Amino acid sequence: MDMTDLAQRVSAGERRALARAITLVESGREDHRAQAAELLAALPQDRQAVRIGLSGTPGVGKSTFIESFGMMLIARGLRVAVLAVDPSSSRSGGSILGDKTRMDLLSRETNAFIRPSPSQTHLGGVARRTREAVRLCEAAGFDVVLIETVGVGQSETVVAEMADLFLLLLAPAGGDELQGVKRGIMEMADIILVNKADGDLKPVAVRTCADYSGALRLLRKRAQDPEGYPCAMTVSALEEDGLAEAWERMEALIGWRREQGFWEKTREAQARYWFNEDVKQRLLAQLYHPEARVALAALSDQVAAGEADPSSAAQHFVDGLKG
Amino acid sequence: MDMTDLAQRVSAGERRALARAITLVESGREDHRAQAAELLAALPQDRQAVRIGLSGTPGVGKSTFIESFGMMLIARGLRVAVLAVDPSSSRSGGSILGDKTRMDLLSRETNAFIRPSPSQTHLGGVARRTREAVRLCEAAGFDVVLIETVGVGQSETVVAEMADLFLLLLAPAGGDELQGVKRGIMEMADIILVNKADGDLKPVAVRTCADYSGALRLLRKRAQDPEGYPCAMTVSALEEDGLAEAWERMEALIGWRREQGFWEKTREAQARYWFNEDVKQRLLAQLYHPEARVALAALSDQVAAGEADPSSAAQHFVDGLKG
Numbered sequence: 001m002d003m004t005d006l007a008q009r010v011s012a013g014e015r016r017a018l019a020r021a022i023t024l025v026e027s028g029r030e031d032h033r034a035q036a037a038e039l040l041a042a043l044p045q046d047r048q049a050v051r052i053g054l055s056g057t058p059g060v061g062k063s064t065f066i067e068s069f070g071m072m073l074i075a076r077g078l079r080v081a082v083l084a085v086d087p088s089s090s091r092s093g094g095s096i097l098g099d100k101t102r103m104d105l106l107s108r109e110t111n112a113f114i115r116p117s118p119s120q121t122h123l124g125g126v127a128r129r130t131r132e133a134v135r136l137c138e139a140a141g142f143d144v145v146l147i148e149t150v151g152v153g154q155s156e157t158v159v160a161e162m163a164d165l166f167l168l169l170l171a172p173a174g175g176d177e178l179q180g181v182k183r184g185i186m187e188m189a190d191i192i193l194v195n196k197a198d199g200d201l202k203p204v205a206v207r208t209c210a211d212y213s214g215a216l217r218l219l220r221k222r223a224q225d226p227e228g229y230p231c232a233m234t235v236s237a238l239e240e241d242g243l244a245e246a247w248e249r250m251e252a253l254i255g256w257r258r259e260q261g262f263w264e265k266t267r268e269a270q271a272r273y274w275f276n277e278d279v280k281q282r283l284l285a286q287l288y289h290p291e292a293r294v295a296l297a298a299l300s301d302q303v304a305a306g307e308a309d310p311s312s313a314a315q316h317f318v319d320g321l322k323g
Numbered sequence: 324m325d326m327t328d329l330a331q332r333v334s335a336g337e338r339r340a341l342a343r344a345i346t347l348v349e350s351g352r353e354d355h356r357a358q359a360a361e362l363l364a365a366l367p368q369d370r371q372a373v374r375i376g377l378s379g380t381p382g383v384g385k386s387t388f389i390e391s392f393g394m395m396l397i398a399r400g401l402r403v404a405v406l407a408v409d410p411s412s413s414r415s416g417g418s419i420l421g422d423k424t425r426m427d428l429l430s431r432e433t434n435a436f437i438r439p440s441p442s443q444t445h446l447g448g449v450a451r452r453t454r455e456a457v458r459l460c461e462a463a464g465f466d467v468v469l470i471e472t473v474g475v476g477q478s479e480t481v482v483a484e485m486a487d488l489f490l491l492l493l494a495p496a497g498g499d500e501l502q503g504v505k506r507g508i509m510e511m512a513d514i515i516l517v518n519k520a521d522g523d524l525k526p527v528a529v530r531t532c533a534d535y536s537g538a539l540r541l542l543r544k545r546a547q548d549p550e551g552y553p554c555a556m557t558v559s560a561l562e563e564d565g566l567a568e569a570w571e572r573m574e575a576l577i578g579w580r581r582e583q584g585f586w587e588k589t590r591e592a593q594a595r596y597w598f599n600e601d602v603k604q605r606l607l608a609q610l611y612h613p614e615a616r617v618a619l620a621a622l623s624d625q626v627a628a629g630e631a632d633p634s635s636a637a638q639h640f641v642d643g644l645k646g
Contacts, residue, residue: 040632041635045629132632271627274634275622275633276623277633279637282637282638283607283610284603287602296599299598300595303594303595304591309360309363309364310600311360311451311455311597311601312364314605317602
């Protein structure tokens, strides 16, 4: 396969070429990695999509939201790609995106591209693959890349570090319960969307939204936030209500960040972040080799039993790696 | 220096030998590291102190608390060691323990031993050194080892992973402000102590304590927590009020965890944790060599400028390390 040719076809927006290119960057094979590096280097550097991170625990209506929100963007003439970061997909059988039928309309749109999370046990591996898939979607001319994740903690950090803005989708909740949302995730959110603001749940959604507005004010004030952000608002993905307003808020935030220079600065900082993470991953990858695992487990047992101190055991292991 | 001899003198409780042994484990010199490993292996394995992690932001009266609490323990016939984890000490000129005069009474007690944080820029290095200092203090027959830290986030994790129980010291605060305490730190706390419950501040302290009692119920319920824990209570380090009650609560928690087997299980898990951390530290230590830093900085600039993608640049760097 000629990588210059594949890069050109991706850049021309050919869906089949894009899918093939993503399969390539997802591969762990050494020769595929080399080809992927060649492919990435051959892509145009001047195309930027709006990268939107989206998190929300199961049951908040994430598929319905992606479907409605994506269709709304497409109706405005935008091309939308949807990717996922789901570190558990290899075990549980896939993220919500594994089942495209749940996004029935969007999956049939020629201006939409949906790709489930790569199956990998290591979050670091999923991160690298998703990041490169984002780059491919940008090169293929998509205007918006939605990167969804499952709300389990570390995967949010991964998504936030590759997104221009971060959405948190929540369900209406009675009382002042915090819905098990980790505070760290709330701190990442630029916009909290309280979904299901329809029917009987509407008043609860409005109250939940007010609660989170208050919490957001306590949680964060960053230089990258203009007046009025982060913010919380209600939407109904089911009734397609509030989606246009949500997009307006996103556009306003993006516009402001571009003007202030934060957009570029954030992308630069993210690139540096991923470079550093990638270097660390590659150094730590030595620990996952089968022989290393056996040695680690045996030493760990000795340390737990008090037969060796952690530092000496570690020295012993690292010496073993070199030999 | 003969390590068997030094280990014996530490075990006999000789303060000068203990200080010397800690200086040895704090050293970064290769030959000292080898001696330290020998020393640690020669220590008795059967002595266990109660390891208490203590966190609190500046201004909450941590030195006064350590002084009063430590003196109360000594009055009960216990021997008390105080160590610190302060990753900033090399820059700011030291943790509160750098200035022993703030613990005037305790520092003059023969049954107390106070040691400031080792000066190291890397938290991983501080962690290893403090952990080994804790082991030395246990071998020297101390009954309680207080490990204090500054409340800046990551250092709390370090302390919690080497402590049997974790205290969070807070100041009375009006309203429902969260005093800038990171939620992660609150989630680690077994007992929150609201200090300065004296004079005019007493009513505020009582209210603050009630607020945190409520917050704790929302935040955590672990298998290692019996009914009634985690808990919040008021103390006055200045008036030596509530300190005995605080110690009773700690003893009750420790007793329960010992009976249930959590004490040993936690220590085993901590040993495994530190072994794994130590292995990672040693692998990542390659990044801190001067030449590696130069190469990393140059590649990072290329990545930020979009001239190289993070993954290829990382591959390039790691290949360079091997060559």
